[in-house]
Each structure stands twice: as C-alpha cells, then as structure tokens.
Amino acid sequence: MPQVEVADLRKRYPKAEQDAVAGVSFTVAAGEVFGLLGPNGAGKTTTVGVLTTRARPTAGTARVAGVDVVRDPVRARGVLAVVPQRNNLDRSLTVRENLLFHAAYHGVPRAEARRRADALLDEFGLAERAGDKPDRFSGGQAQRMMIARALMHDPRVLFLDEPSTGLDPAARLFVWERVRALRERGVTVLLTTHDMAEATELADRVGIMDRGRLLALDAPDALVRALPGEETLDLAVDDPPPHLVDDLAALARVMRVEPRDGAVRLWVDGPATELLAPAAAAVAAGGATLTDVSLGRKDLEDVFIELTGRALR
Numbered sequence: 001m002p003q004v005e006v007a008d009l010r011k012r013y014p015k016a017e018q019d020a021v022a023g024v025s026f027t028v029a030a031g032e033v034f035g036l037l038g039p040n041g042a043g044k045t046t047t048v049g050v051l052t053t054r055a056r057p058t059a060g061t062a063r064v065a066g067v068d069v070v071r072d073p074v075r076a077r078g079v080l081a082v083v084p085q086r087n088n089l090d091r092s093l094t095v096r097e098n099l100l101f102h103a104a105y106h107g108v109p110r111a112e113a114r115r116r117a118d119a120l121l122d123e124f125g126l127a128e129r130a131g132d133k134p135d136r137f138s139g140g141q142a143q144r145m146m147i148a149r150a151l152m153h154d155p156r157v158l159f160l161d162e163p164s165t166g167l168d169p170a171a172r173l174f175v176w177e178r179v180r181a182l183r184e185r186g187v188t189v190l191l192t193t194h195d196m197a198e199a200t201e202l203a204d205r206v207g208i209m210d211r212g213r214l215l216a217l218d219a220p221d222a223l224v225r226a227l228p229g230e231e232t233l234d235l236a237v238d239d240p241p242p243h244l245v246d247d248l249a250a251l252a253r254v255m256r257v258e259p260r261d262g263a264v265r266l267w268v269d270g271p272a273t274e275l276l277a278p279a280a281a282a283v284a285a286g287g288a289t290l291t292d293v294s295l296g297r298k299d300l301e302d303v304f305i306e307l308t309g310r311a312l313r
C-alpha cells in the first residue's frame, strides 16, 4: 500500500486569485524518500500542509498510511509527523521534556516514552543536552531535536519541510544521515526542498513543482538522463558583451546556453572538453575576459530549466 496518496489535489486560499495547488497527483511507496522540489511559491508547503492536516483542500483527496487526512484528521496525526521549517520547540521545557510532552500528547505510555526518548537522544547526539532548555540551541541542534521529537510517536510517514535550510555543512550531513537511517527502518519520508544537492542525495524520486503543478516525477538520475546531451561547460566571464550568449549558442554542438550562478552554462552534445578552445575564442573575440571554466554534467537544476525555461533560484 502506498504510504502517501494524493489525487487531483487542489487548494485555493480564501481571496486568492489562483490555486496554490492546481491539481496534483502522486503516490509515495512505503520506505521511500520522496522529494518535492520547486521554487518559492510553487505549492510545496501547501501540499504538505494538506497532507499533515494543517490546510483543508479545495478539491481532491489525500491519504497518509491509508488514512484520509480530511475525513479523519485525528487518526492521520497519529500516523504522521511533521518537522516544520521554523523552530517551534517549547523553550520553557528541557530537551527531554519536549520529547516526553510530545509522546504524552500522542498517547504513548510513559515507560515506553522514556525508553524512546533515551534511544532518540542518543541517536541524535543530544544525550548530553537532555536536561538543557533549547533556547540557546544552534540551528543544527534545534533541527535534530525537532526530528527526534517527531519520531517519539513512531510515525509511519515523516514530513520534513526544507530540512537543511540554514544549516552548516556538518549539520546538513548529519540530517541527511538520519534521513537515510529512517529509510532503512522503513519510515516513509516526504521532504520539500529548493536544494538540488539535497534532492539528488536523498530522494529516491522527486516531484518537480512550479505554480501549483507537478511538472515531472521520477528518480533524479532518470530525469537528468532524459535531457538531451550530458556534459556541460560553465564559463565565468568578466563584462560579458550582450551578444556573447548568441555567439556561444552559435558554436557547433552547443545545444543551449543558460545563465547559471553568475556564469553561463553550455549544454554540449558530446565531450565538453572539445568546446573549451572554441568557447574561449568566442569570449576573447567578444572583448571579454574568461575568469573561470568548469566541466560538468547536467543536474536537476538543468531539468527544471528544461521544463520551465527559467532558473530555480
């Protein structure tokens, strides 16, 4: 049985002129990590809001672990857990008390709750902080604690809203490791992110959303493989003349030229190394200076550009 089922989901907020979610359908299998990817305002948080009973859909159905979240929100909240973007820990309680309070709210017997709290505090590297209040926690510690808290009632499906936004690289890696461990344990994970690396690293499949719609849904590498060509050449150029993009696009085997993180990215048909010399010559002929060059492969951001004609960030 799929652990998340969304069918023809639509959500229009009161007084809004457009649907925030405009007819989205997908399923997530048990033990799968599924990423919802898209720019700000794409409708990711709203989709998750419906699935986690925080928002009522305008139309369509949504089930989590077989429970219809609209008809039976109380039961749904028992089988799912949410880690929100913002820190919503209780600052007046200690770390351990935050976990135990969450468990009590969900009706977990006290002895079992204490056992789970000890195990989760260990797993999330928080055992030494168990008696502290979380008001001076770093972003990474707070995030770890929110995930541990979410797991206290043993949910079937965990929703993570931008799990590593604002975290330093080490904290980000720690969260990624925990997510992989959850998958091993059979917990289904649905995460939202703008972060291509995060989606590529973690998700078995991703749904790419924009303007309330799902534009594509597949494994990250399958989406990338479906793009024309494979290799890329990124050129950083000082003072690029306005015609540079056209000049580069006119070179043989250049399939597309896209602005990318302050550089231009050429999509190349065949080996990108062979384009180094002609591309450098085109830049020089335009009177500009090449400051950096890198060869690479297409990624999810290229998929997004192909689908929407614009960059994700």
Ligand SMILES: Nc1ncnc2c1ncn2[C@@H]1O[C@H](COP(=O)(O)OP(=O)(O)OP(=O)(O)O)[C@@H](O)[C@H]1O
Residues within 6 Å of the ligand: 013, 014, 016, 019, 020, 021, 038, 039, 040, 041, 042, 043, 044, 045, 046, 047, 194
């Ligand atoms: N409570 C609300 N009331 C009215 N409009 C809303 C509300 N929440 C979101 N919206 C609108 O719905 C659309 C989808 O927003 P949503 O937050 O779901 O997107 P998102 O993909 O999660 O974006 P982000 O990455 O910024 O979190 C946006 O146009 C947003 O302005």
